Amino acid sequence: MKIFPLGDRALVIEVGSVISPEVHATVTALGQRLRDSELSYLEAVPAFTTLTVHYDPRDYAGGSEAPFVKLRSLIEAEFSELESVPAVTPRLVEIPVVYGGAAGPDLDFVASHTGLAREEIVALHSGTDYLVYMIGFAPGFPYLGGLDPRLVTPRRSDPRSRVPAGSVGIGGAQTGVYPLETPGGWQLIGRTDLRLFDPGRETPALLRAGDRVRFIPVGKP
Amino acid sequence: MSLEIIQPGLLTTVQDAGRVGFQDQGIVVGGVMDVYSYRLANYLAQNFSDEAVLDISMLGPTIRFTEDHLVAVTGSDLAPRIDGERISLWKPVRVKAQSILSFESLGTGRYCYLAVQGGIKVPRVLGSYSTYVKAGLGGFEGRALLAHDVLQTNEVRRPVPDAYGEAKWRMYFAHFQDFEENPVVRVVKGPEWDLVPGNHRIFEEEFVVTGQSDRMGYKLQSFDVSFPHAHEIVSSAVTFGTIQVPPDGRPIVLMADRQTTGGYPRIGNVISVDLPKFAHVLPGKKVRFKEVRPGEAQELLLKHEDELLRIKRGLQVKGRGL
Numbered sequence: 128m129k130i131f132p133l134g135d136r137a138l139v140i141e142v143g144s145v146i147s148p149e150v151h152a153t154v155t156a157l158g159q160r161l162r163d164s165e166l167s168y169l170e171a172v173p174a175f176t177t178l179t180v181h182y183d184p185r186d187y188a189g190g191s192e193a194p195f196v197k198l199r200s201l202i203e204a205e206f207s208e209l210e211s212v213p214a215v216t217p218r219l220v221e222i223p224v225v226y227g228g229a230a231g232p233d234l235d236f237v238a239s240h241t242g243l244a245r246e247e248i249v250a251l252h253s254g255t256d257y258l259v260y261m262i263g264f265a266p267g268f269p270y271l272g273g274l275d276p277r278l279v280t281p282r283r284s285d286p287r288s289r290v291p292a293g294s295v296g297i298g299g300a301q302t303g304v305y306p307l308e309t310p311g312g313w314q315l316i317g318r319t320d321l322r323l324f325d326p327g328r329e330t331p332a333l334l335r336a337g338d339r340v341r342f343i344p345v346g347k348p
Numbered sequence: 349m350s351l352e353i354i355q356p357g358l359l360t361t362v363q364d365a366g367r368v369g370f371q372d373q374g375i376v377v378g379g380v381m382d383v384y385s386y387r388l389a390n391y392l393a394q395n396f397s398d399e400a401v402l403d404i405s406m407l408g409p410t411i412r413f414t415e416d417h418l419v420a421v422t423g424s425d426l427a428p429r430i431d432g433e434r435i436s437l438w439k440p441v442r443v444k445a446q447s448i449l450s451f452e453s454l455g456t457g458r459y460c461y462l463a464v465q466g467g468i469k470v471p472r473v474l475g476s477y478s479t480y481v482k483a484g485l486g487g488f489e490g491r492a493l494l495a496h497d498v499l500q501t502n503e504v505r506r507p508v509p510d511a512y513g514e515a516k517w518r519m520y521f522a523h524f525q526d527f528e529e530n531p532v533v534r535v536v537k538g539p540e541w542d543l544v545p546g547n548h549r550i551f552e553e554e555f556v557v558t559g560q561s562d563r564m565g566y567k568l569q570s571f572d573v574s575f576p577h578a579h580e581i582v583s584s585a586v587t588f589g590t591i592q593v594p595p596d597g598r599p600i601v602l603m604a605d606r607q608t609t610g611g612y613p614r615i616g617n618v619i620s621v622d623l624p625k626f627a628h629v630l631p632g633k634k635v636r637f638k639e640v641r642p643g644e645a646q647e648l649l650l651k652h653e654d655e656l657l658r659i660k661r662g663l664q665v666k667g668r669g670l
Contacts (some may be wrong), residue, residue: 131539132536132662133538133539133585133586133587133590133614133617134536134587134588134589134590134615134617134619134620134645135536135619135620135642135645135646135650136587136619136620137585139539139584139585141539143584145582148584169369170368170369170370170371170372171372172372172585172608172609173370173372174582174583174584174585174609175582175583175584176582176584177582177584177585179460179584179585179587181368181371181587184646184649184650185650185653190649193642193646193647194644194646194650195642195643195646209427224612261583261609262372262373262374263374263583263607263608263609264374264583264607265374265483265607266374266375266376266483266485267373267374267375268374268375270583272639283386306374307482307483309482312599324373324374324483326473326474326483326485326486330373331370331373331375331474332373332374332375335372335373336372
């Protein structure tokens, strides 16, 4: 575990260097341990290999050591044995998707690029569970792991200026869902009615790091 | 009590200190660009908690006050006037019903703050009044202000004022109101400092803040140096003032509306106490960076917080006479 300052109000805790379900589990466990601890902080942001703790230096002021040194020591002391953390049972979130047609205008491009039939693409994309590694880039946007290598398709050379919210896309080796209408360059293969981001909900983001996601085909491609 | 927007200026939004606690859901913090001017505007308008204010960018709005109001303007001096008469920044000002606030010119900085006693009345969304335009979130209808908008303000107990106009006294906020056009800004090294070729030159060269600079981030350019590289890092968290170096080698300093995470090397971070100073650098103006140690940055931060607390208490006492 390596800890370094990000500016003067955050510490980055790095628990690994590669993207893997094991490193992810450690990040998740660390987040859980932090929530259960007595340490004072503003928020903790999990990413692929890191947990970043945003804090108020005033909570660690006084004495001869700088606040970041104090908090770093406390974290090191508190979380030295992460292996002993019980695994968190993941939630499985099902996302109904209409594949192809107006909902997925790039399905044919993905078919021609991959050499797969449209039905095969749908079967491969919906036939596996994905791991939500982290939420970032946009409110509620999940970084998913587990795309079948046969579905890897480069991004569009001409990104769309408007991608509708709920669009399901493939961008390189990644797949995901656009939570908001934004510009975007991914190949759109379908769309869901589920709202991945709704500020009216108590928890606005539908998904959180650690969830499992399964796409459920609705209707015929 | 309300504020009628006659014309909105370039980009005027309702903001507070930001939306904290939802970054793990990808929700940006947002909030004011210059947090010290924001807090002082509130204190001067006798708001001692984080009330919503107007965050005014470069060209100011024109606003009619429907009733008597205690207001304060801080930040960059955009030459505010009440009914055509110049008023001071950094002072409480009593305005009469139906008077009109306008801003006459560009300032040496970018952002100006208008606080009204009681605060702008908008619903709290996810714990904050701040507007995040890209997601249509918070503030006034999730967007920048437009002509004919009418903003309500929170009720306050209002004694009949003895006089209109500026307070007769002035407080000095030396650390918080000095916006140089071409400042030296202090930076601590970032987690990927070692990954960026020629990294030390960031502390040796002068950088121009380009026109590609907005609430999300400021893109920098130098004639003498860039840091092209082929490193992508595994996406990780960023924060206000994080200096990212994308593959084109031209650094971006992340500002209030930054995303929560990023995939470019983090060469450094502007320190908290210098963020307002940096936020005020206009496009085309220059900035130099100076390295400080994280401990030093935090010492400065704590000192500024002490000073703000002292000012806050002073203005609470002064306010009794307003």
